[in-house]
Amino acid sequence: MTAPPSAVLLFPGQGAQQPGMGVGLYHAHSGFRRRMDEVLELWRAHGFELRADWLAARRSPETDSLRTAQPLLFSLDWALGRTVLDAGVRPAALLGHSVGEVVAATLAGVFEPADAVAVMADRIAQLDGSPPGGMLAVQAGPDEVAPYTSDEVVVGAVNAPRQVLLAGPEEGLRIAEERLRAAGVTCRRARALNPFHSPVLTEAALHALPLLASVPIRPPRMVLYSAYEPGPLTYERARDLRFWALQPARPVLFGPALDMVLADQDVVLAEAGPGQGLTALARRHPRVAKGGSRAIGLLSAQPGEPDAECVYFAKALAELAGAPAADSAARASRPVPAGLQTDLTRLHPGAGAPVPADIE
Incomplete structure (x- = not known):
């Protein structure tokens, strides 16, 4: 009998946000509600009053703004991922897109949730005055x-x-x-x-270095794929403060990272976030399209009624519950396959140039 495929959690970033995202699940699922309240309270400590507007599910000019979309996406992604872990699912790997990588790192234990929120709040403050x-x-x-x-x-x-x-x-x-x-x-x-x-955000992004220097950074407790340098994130790289500070100014290589995740085994890819944008990308990947791996969303593509969202989440969770964890050590030590390396200087001219000392 063939063993069920391992689970891999995907965490979306900016662009996935929707009015009402996850609100139905919040009202219907006590475990998710507890985790969402927990992380929203962390944001509140930094002056972000998010709960009322989020629960009102109204579209406004602020829906896509830095100060609204980023904290809500982090919170929703983290609360969904944490609820999956609370249910006993042990994913073989985590992979995030943009702010989703900070979520994945937090769930993997690189950052404590309070520290991750502090880093994100500081990042938002540094980028808030950036050019439109x-x-x-x-x-x-x-x-x-x-x-x-x-x-x-x-x-x-x-x-x-x-x-x-x-x-x-x-x-x-x-x-x-x-x-x-x-x-x-x-x-x-x-x-x-x-x-x-x-790269226009480089100078503003580097102002995050002082706060990052005060935050404990720990080895990942789960295999954590980076979409900035495709491959499992090592502790050595995770301790590089510039790696985190410069993420808003560096290209996201989600496609090459997903290639690595799917390179040598079938998995269930589960998107822990709104919109199912990453799910749609994953379903077009050859390893998924041919029927080996699968891609599912933990939330429906559009926000729904509480009972419907709860049923949808329960079915996805049941699919993940039978998925065994893979050999983390083997995955973490895997080299980048030939052809998946991406030349960052080709995507961002000057990406390898030195950073002026006055903004370090």
């Missing part, structure tokens, strides 16, 4: 979009072989969008009001 900008989802590969990039408008994420996000300041991104549409390339704006994963 955004991200543009493009149905093309990194090489195909190269003619539309510049020193400021760059490939901010590689989600799949022919799905990237361009990131940059508003004016440059608008010009790139017009040129892409004129060339017949399918593209659409992502739900972000900041130029996340663009």
Whole structure:
């Protein structure tokens, strides 16, 4: 009899946010409600009063803002992941996209939840005055979009072989969008009001270093894949403060990281967050499309009524409950397969350049 596949949790980032995300589950599931209240209280200590607006499930100009979307996405992702762990599921690995990587690191024990929230609150404060900008989802590969990039408008994420996000300041991104549409390339704006994963955020991002230096950083207790340097995150890399500080300014390589997760075994990929955007990406991956691995969401694609959300979550949790944990040591020591290395300097011109000493 074939053993059931291992579970891997996926955590989405900016762009996945929705009005009412997870609200139905909050009202119907006491375990999730307890975890969500716990993390929202941590944000409250930093001046973020999120609960009332979140529960009201209203769309407003603030829905996609840095000060609303980032803390709510962190909170929802973490509470869902923590609820899965509370149910006794022991995933073989964790993989996050953008802020989802901080969530994954927190669940893996690299950060304590209170410290992670403090780091995120500080990050938001540092980035809050950054130039207006955004991200543009493009149905093309990194090489195909190269003619539309510049020193400021760059490939901010590689989600799949022919799905990237361009990131940059508003004016440059608008010009790139017009040129892409004129060339017949399918593209659409992502739900972000900041130029996340663009080098224009480098200086602001590095101001996070002092707080990071005060936070304990521990070895991951679970296999934690990084989408910034695809592969299992080592303790040595996790202790590098610049690795965390620069994440808002560096490209997210979710596609190559997912390739690694799926390289040598079938798994159940479970998205712990709203919208099922990562689930949709995963279902198009050859290892999933051919029927070996599976991809599911812990929440439905659109927010629903409490009973419906609770039933949906319970079914997903039941699917994960039979999934055994993989050999963590073997996965953590796995080298990056040939062909999955990505040249960061090709995506971000100047990515390897030294950082000015006055902003370290």
